[in-house]
Amino acid sequence: MTNSEKNRLKDKAFQVFGVFCTFIGLVVLAIFLIDIVIEGVARIDWDFLTSLPSRRAARAGILTAWAGTLWILVLSAIIAFPLGIAAGIYLEEYAKKTKLSNFLEINIANLAGVPSIIYGLLGLELFVRIMNLGGILLAGALTLSLLILPIVIVTTREAIKAVPRTIRDGSFALGASKWQTVWHQVLPASFGGILTGVILALSRAVGEAAPLIVIGALAYVPFVPRSPMDEFTVLPIQIFNWTSRPQAAFLTNAAAAIIILLLITFLLNGIAVYLRHRQQKKIKW
């Protein structure tokens, strides 16, 4: 075999390896999803969705868990979005290229890299102890808001950046002030992009268990939370709790709860992908 034949063979071999690597992760994921569905889908029925937790696996449901997840989602959205979008607007539209704005940028990138469990420790000390809230919904939502804030800020900035200069110039030329330009031109034009980022941030928050465990969310909450001041649990914590029990029946429960959690996650991500797709199709500057 000549040298160039050898090289061509190696090239082909790597191509095959490349296909293998590209699909290995997806194949593993598929195996896993099928395994989960086989194990859990029979357990999902109306009772499972509407029952309170129980020490007996067959009677336990996820009512309090998904209600808690829903509460956490709504509250975190209310807290994090105005803050994150406002910060994004400031950094993209107002901030001058100074040392301070440079520092702000590095700082936000750093916050995005802080492990979620550290946010849990922050929430534990700040909200649970110092503000004396205890392990309630509001404390959990505040903690997760801080966690997703960097994501909201970064995606808001990217969406705003995509709005062309000419739109702002046109608005200024008509005598609009800075804020009028931002509010009436830039924000509506970037709304789709911001919404996409916001939904992705929420899908991140839905799956978080560690920071909520640290602030003291309980695994066993025998009632549906009625206000932000109530104790709570969320789906990921319920899954964690069931997974760490030795009885097989609880593993089946965990698989069933995972199906519900994945449905929520995929739904949120699906909406985000759809919005981004529509945005890219619709707008041609």
Added chain:
Amino acid sequence: MRVQEKIIEGLLWLSAAITILITVSIIWVLLSESVKFFSEVSIVRFLTEKEWTPLFAEKKFGIMPLVAGTFLTTVIAIAVALPIGLTIAIYLNEYAHARFKTFIKPLLEVLATIPTVVYGFFALTVVTPFLQSFIPGLAGFNALSAGIVMGIMIIPMISSLSEDAISAVPRSLREAAYGMGSTRLQTAFGVMVPAASSGILVSVILAISRAVGETMIVAIAAGQQPRLTLNPLVPIETITTYIVQVSLGDVPHGSLEYRTIFAAGMTLFVFTFLLNNLSFWIKKKYQEKYD
């Protein structure tokens, strides 16, 4: 009008400034509790003792077993994610059709959107029993399956960041290599990967930082036994798992046990902070070499 504009700008600035407040709060919370911890346990003991048993009657406060556990799961995860992720990046850039690329990239991103507690369940109930079928002596909780599953989770992180880095290399370099008669493989490893090495390095560092801070997979599948070992077959405990373990129990506020989670958290924060800033530094230093 003028006043209103100023007020709005002030409010927007305040929102941005809150992010600094968050960083300061994180550091302050970790430091203040850690300082109290280190006033009772010397740093020397913390760094040199070989056991971590703060919850036992006979207390030992050596962080090294937790660091070893974290190190072990991280190394396994990177050993899985780096070859696969980098190969995907090269394959998509040098071999695959553009249409295949636009189809496969969002699918790979799905791997990163799955909640980590779900990956933990997977590691414990699928991967560990599977590995046990041909690795005798693999414990029910172990670093190996947690690390492998964590590696699968961070594949898209390495593949997409490395892909960005490789596609940022100017076309002319690739064409020059082809012009010299190189195959695609020779072009990829002889020209493109070296040219994109700083970007690839950044992706790996960020992946390491992510793996170090990962919590639920290891909390579910790697065990809760702090152990100074590099044996991937036995139960270990990571820094993050220890924090979860204490949080699940009933440790009174202000006790030494309560403070251990902040000392552990401080250690974790220092690691990830250094890694993240190293990646920013490399990015800044080498980014615009070709512009």
